[in-house]
Amino acid sequence: ASMSETPFEPTIGAMEISAGDSAWMLTSSAMVLLMTPGLAFFYGGLADDRNVLNTIMMSFISMGVVAVPWIVVGFSLAFGSGGGAFIGDFSYAGLAGLEERVWPGTKIPALVFVVFQMTFAVIGAAIISGAVVERMRFSAYAVFIMLWSILVYAPVCHWVWGPGGWIHAMGAKDFAGGTVVHETTAVSALVLCVLLGPRVHHGEGVEPHNVPFVILGAALLWFGWSGFNGGSALAADWNAALAIINSYEAAAASLLTWTVLERIHLKRYSAVGTVTGAIVGLVIITPAAGYVTPVGAVLMGVIGCVFVYPSFQVSHAKVDDSLDAFPCHGVSGFVGTVLTGLFDVEGGLFYGGGWQLLGVQVLAGLATAAYAAIVTVIIFYALRLCMCVRVPENMELEGLDTGLHGYPAYGKHTPDTDGGVPKSSLTTPPPNSSGSGN
Numbered sequence: 001a002s003m004s005e006t007p008f009e010p011t012i013g014a015m016e017i018s019a020g021d022s023a024w025m026l027t028s029s030a031m032v033l034l035m036t037p038g039l040a041f042f043y044g045g046l047a048d049d050r051n052v053l054n055t056i057m058m059s060f061i062s063m064g065v066v067a068v069p070w071i072v073v074g075f076s077l078a079f080g081s082g083g084g085a086f087i088g089d090f091s092y093a094g095l096a097g098l099e100e101r102v103w104p105g106t107k108i109p110a111l112v113f114v115v116f117q118m119t120f121a122v123i124g125a126a127i128i129s130g131a132v133v134e135r136m137r138f139s140a141y142a143v144f145i146m147l148w149s150i151l152v153y154a155p156v157c158h159w160v161w162g163p164g165g166w167i168h169a170m171g172a173k174d175f176a177g178g179t180v181v182h183e184t185t186a187v188s189a190l191v192l193c194v195l196l197g198p199r200v201h202h203g204e205g206v207e208p209h210n211v212p213f214v215i216l217g218a219a220l221l222w223f224g225w226s227g228f229n230g231g232s233a234l235a236a237d238w239n240a241a242l243a244i245i246n247s248y249e250a251a252a253a254s255l256l257t258w259t260v261l262e263r264i265h266l267k268r269y270s271a272v273g274t275v276t277g278a279i280v281g282l283v284i285i286t287p288a289a290g291y292v293t294p295v296g297a298v299l300m301g302v303i304g305c306v307f308v309y310p311s312f313q314v315s316h317a318k319v320d321d322s323l324d325a326f327p328c329h330g331v332s333g334f335v336g337t338v339l340t341g342l343f344d345v346e347g348g349l350f351y352g353g354g355w356q357l358l359g360v361q362v363l364a365g366l367a368t369a370a371y372a373a374i375v376t377v378i379i380f381y382a383l384r385l386c387m388c389v390r391v392p393e394n395m396e397l398e399g400l401d402t403g404l405h406g407y408p409a410y411g412k413h414t415p416d417t418d419g420g421v422p423k424s425s426l427t428t429p430p431p432n433s434s435g436s437g438n
Helices: 019-046 052-060 067-081 110-131 138-161 166-170 178-196 210-232 238-266 271-288 294-313 325-343 355-385 393-399 400-405
Strands: none
Touching: 019 052, 019 110, 019 210, 052 110, 052 400, 067 110, 067 138, 110 138, 110 178, 110 210, 110 238, 110 294, 110 325, 138 166, 138 355, 138 400, 178 271, 178 325, 178 355, 178 393, 210 238, 210 271, 238 271, 238 294, 238 355, 271 294, 271 325, 325 355, 393 400
């Protein structure tokens, strides 16, 4: 059974636990958790060399400020059965009563399901950082993603995977988080970057400072996606095997398609472009991983990449999505959600299912995007009432590694000087390293 196809009353007793299923889900949880450090390297390599630590930290902090609220209340709001169609309840607050229970529709301990879902919330929140790096205050960002995980992620998770969720009841399909994870995070990231405003040097064509970091991050993300999509089967079974092969094939097809498109468009084969193509394919297949054939996954990777690639070429003076979080996750997530309505073997348009599934897939994608955008605006302006959300311009120019974290990533100051004196050094952090910019 996938995450969207289970009853919701946990049962007591260890006799129903499958050691194989439990081992696979524990492994999948670890693999998905590793995706967050992978994202940190991916984003860190794309950033400039004055903001490497800050960019990496914006991913790592999610492992704390999202994980703890998830245990306290987030999981219950997402999967509690007493709330209705739009939100859960507080029946599982603090994971009350789940210690020795089996999660319904599975043969795994309820706590394994909790931690698996927690890793999704963590990586989802971290994705947002890609649109706001190099200018958002670290403290404001940490508070934002904590509130976002409760007010945006948990409700949408309930809509799609929770008991009585209205999107699930409508018949929409999201195997592993095309809407729940990728669309919500990317739309929130886009809205947040617009509200925050562009970087001082936006439009100057800053290049990735460390391409090997980008490749390493992409490799860790691809590895972790085996657990992200394969684990969403909630068992070590045929469906998990299908989800993994489909993930690999869609990523491979998208990678090849991106390479061809980039060669035609830019007359080159870039390393960053190649690995980005793979990530795009993984996002595209996420909502459909357990619902389509391997050939369908290849076609989704090719067709989806053709639609997504142009979105990376769009730029606007007022919209500074620093590391392309929105096209990579938002556009790809929506395209994958729509293509699920075409290629799903049980209800897709190409398999004689008519237009119904396609219609509800489009509605699900638009509804989650609209909700994420509205609540992101509310959180942003609420934060702005009580704290500064953007670093001072001088700190942005100097770089947030020294300004916020006390020292640069590579143990040396930048060449900028003021009267022969370095603006920052490893041994002498600037005065505002723990003050106004934090």
